[in-house]
Amino acid sequence: MPPTPLTRQVAARILDYIRAEQVATGTRLVERTLADHLRVSRSPVRNALRLLADSGAVTEAERGGYTVLTTDHELDLGEEPADDADEAIYLAIAADRLDGVLPDRITESALTRQYGLTPAQLNRILRRASSEGWIERLPGYGWEFRPTLTSxxxxxxxxxxxxxxxxxxxxxxxxxxxxxxxxxxxxxxxxxxxxxxxxxxxxxxxxxxxxxxxxxxxxxxxxxxxxxxxxxxxxxxxxxxxxxxxxxxxxxxxxxxxxxxxxxxxxxxxxxxxxxxxxxxxxxxxxxxx
Structure with a gap:
């Protein structure tokens, strides 16, 4: 059975986390820690780790669980790859938040309209910002920027x-x-x-x-x-x-x-x-x- 969209999304967010935190090769990945960081249950994390193992990003540890196999890995999510435009938009959103242009809470549709994002760009940018810890998904609807230094x-x-x-x-x-x-x-x-x-x-x-x-x-x-x-x-x-x-x-x-x-x-x-x-x-x- 092919992986679900949720499994693919969580797997991509785990890869973002590994890159953002510079997690070293051989480091053990703890399901509970990842679940807490990504604000999901342990079940999708477990499925995502299996997908990453199949793709060669992580490997099964001797005593159970998984360890990082490589930090230079791209997971095929069936979407267009990130490019320089992504980077420019990402930095623009970060700058606008720092300057107080963006409110504490924002919807995906508002971000899409304001920055002219494609669905794939929106997904990549939000996953990246979430993995870096300055925005988080709300339990119901939308996203919330986490506190940051502003002066x-x-x-x-x-x-x-x-x-x-x-x-x-x-x-x-x-x-x-x-x-x-x-x-x-x-x-x-x-x-x-x-x-x-x-x-x-x-x-x-x-x-x-x-x-x-x-x-x-x-x-x-x-x-x-x-x-x-x-x-x-x-x-x-x-x-x-x-x-x-x-x-x-x-x-x-x-x-x-x-x-x-x-x-x-x-x-x-x-x-x-x-x-x-x-x-x-x-x-x-x-x-x-x-």
């Missing part, structure tokens, strides 16, 4: 908050280094520093960088630090889409990321915490002028 003051406050919690997370007594995860994000940062940063847009760069910082915070095993950082990252996402450092400065910041990772891998946490503080202080000044 220079709140944006600057978010960086000062990070300056407080991220070095502290490294010094937590419950800190346990996830070496494979840190080595993975370190390799990404090294690749950026070696020149790949010039090939990425602001969205791609933000996704890689926030995963680096969240990977370190997750090692603290302190859910308050972890959830606080994730919350801040979601709130500042739209601002970061149109505000970034010059790529030359970005290369320097990526090298700082590599230095922090190397200190952690060498079990020099106190030095890593101080280097994180210095790094965030510099980025705060560069991006907020404070």
């Amino acid at each position: 220079a003051r709140s944006y600057a406050d978010s960086y000062r908050f990070r300056l407080t919690i991220e070095p502290a997370a490294i010094l937590e007594p419950t800190f346990v280094l996830d070496r494979p995860a840190l080595e993975h994000v370190r390799a990404q940062q090294q690749e950026l520093a070696d020149g790949a940063i010039h090939e990425l847009n602001n969205i791609e760069l933000f996704n890689i960088n926030h995963v680096f910082h969240e990977t370190i915070a997750e090692c603290s095993r302190n859910e308050f630090f972890i959830e606080a950082l994730r919350r801040v990252d979601h709130l500042r996402r739209l601002v970061e889409y149109r505000r970034s450092l010059p790529r030359e400065s970005g290369v320097v910041r990526c090298r700082e990321h590599v230095e922090i990772a190397d200190l952690l891998l060498a079990d020099r946490r106190a030095e890593a915490a101080e280097r994180m503080r210095e790094h965030l202080s510099t980025v705060t000044a560069e991006k907020t002028g404070s």
Whole structure:
């Protein structure tokens, strides 16, 4: 029996989630976590994972469940592929929301009319925005934009908050280094520093960088630090889409990321915490002028 439209849609949203969160190859996918993130029941998630396994995006784990097999995978949904027009419209919607042009709640028909979308474009754009966490489907009808930073003051406050919690997370007594995860994000940062940063847009760069910082915070095993950082990252996402450092400065910041990772891998946490503080202080000044 061919997969249902719901199964295909959930499978596509899982792929969007894997890409947006930079989920590493070999990472176990937890049905309950995916269901909570996508706001669906576990049954369509389970069917979607089977479809992704059949298509080669994930593979069955030895003790049940599924793990990510590849992060560079396209699922044939029987729709036209995304293109540059999608990207331009996506950024226009993000900018309009940030500027207060769009209301808190909006219908698919309103988005279609306002931005001249085809049904396939609308589906792709909403799936992408949902996977990135700045819009969510309402239980009944329509969509609701999630809260975001809307002023220079709140944006600057978010960086000062990070300056407080991220070095502290490294010094937590419950800190346990996830070496494979840190080595993975370190390799990404090294690749950026070696020149790949010039090939990425602001969205791609933000996704890689926030995963680096969240990977370190997750090692603290302190859910308050972890959830606080994730919350801040979601709130500042739209601002970061149109505000970034010059790529030359970005290369320097990526090298700082590599230095922090190397200190952690060498079990020099106190030095890593101080280097994180210095790094965030510099980025705060560069991006907020404070």
